[in-house]
Amino acid sequence: MRPDTAYHDEMGRQFAVQATGSAYHAYTDRPAMLRMAGDVSGLRVLDLGCGAGHLAAELVQRGAAQVVGVEGSEALLRVARERLGEGAVLHHHDLEEPLAYLADRSFDLAVMALVYHHIDARRELLSEIRRVLRPGGTLLVSTTHPTSDWAYFGGSYFADERVELPFGDGFALNFWRMTLEQFLGELLGSGFVLEELAEPRATEEARLVDPRRYDKTHNQPLFLSVRLRRP
Template sequence: MRAETAYHGEMGNQFATLATDNAYNAHTDRPAMLRLAGDVKSLRVLDLGCGAGHLAAELLKLGVAQVIGIDGSETLLHAARERLGEGAILHQHDLEEPLTFLQDQSFDLAVMALVYHHIEARAQLLAEIWRVLRPGGYLRVSTTHPTADWNYFGGSYFADDRVELPLGNGFISYRRMPLEMFLGELLGTGFVLDELVEPRATEQARLVDSHRYDKTHRVPLFLTVKLRRP
């Protein structure tokens, strides 16, 4: 993501703490990403926008051979290093730029949790993911649900403008987009859609935040897709 949209400094620290055990990241989005990841034992995984390493940590517990994590925020990468230790190789890199340091067809799985909507150079990023995935490899992507953005920000459902959402003492910036745009970009790259889910919070979220737990079971907040590189 662009330097101005990465979570730096205090915002990065707030997000690293928040994502550890909150209703949305920890108990709605992350379980869906892990379920769609399937059997990851012995796989080489690319974690794009790895943040503080929460998803990478869970993947390592499931037996992946190696995780390569990329994020634009040194603040979040510092938290990821503390969480993962020697379990992952981490790179600070702007996802708006090509992944030139990664070899062709060198990964079995790529994951991108709640990152895609932050990116402007999405066509370039998808082409790079296609390049570094082996044939038959998989991509997992989660994003904000288009109807959730429409309900919150108003205007046209088909808008694809940049919006800001409060986070801690600041705001996060991302691009909302309709479903046809989100899926169209992914499928237009050549990926095949294997599964789409609108995740609801797990029971653990009820203990953390019963209001947000109930909300995820009434209205769609996130969208998660499982894609395959033919």
């Protein structure tokens, strides 16, 4: 049976707080995703695993015509609803299941920030994303960097296994550790075309907020972000 990897209840509440100002989320992954998104004004955007709605809120603020968020944790959806108000449509949904309620070719941009590695049914999910994106649409995916996982968990770089990373106050993030070859292979094998790959480092603001993590991201790649085109 697949583990339920959504950040429920107290774990979700702790993530929501952390995602607001943490060096890794607010100042490393999110700015990289927003830079890769480029000009989103007038676009119909799907945010998969939208969490507490931080990225969605930025997309709304930058003029996206429509933002739809999908998230498996009710606790996080509550925070996202408070943050976004009427600015976005939010769905409670397990990303292991098809996005049956979303129409074919109905989005210009799909974003999936630090969610992909949680999912078992990744090929099925990619096929659904391909279905709901219009031809020429963009998919942005970020994940934990394979070498960072290797450095932390040890063993073989080529290990293909679920791992648990301690998180917050006694919780654990459960996700797939995968090689670069596997990560990119799945995306390209699902028919997407790679346009850009980035190994983001924390922005200058993080120097003041959290100098230790700022330095860490400048010495070791912790995240990986890609921009892909749906042909």
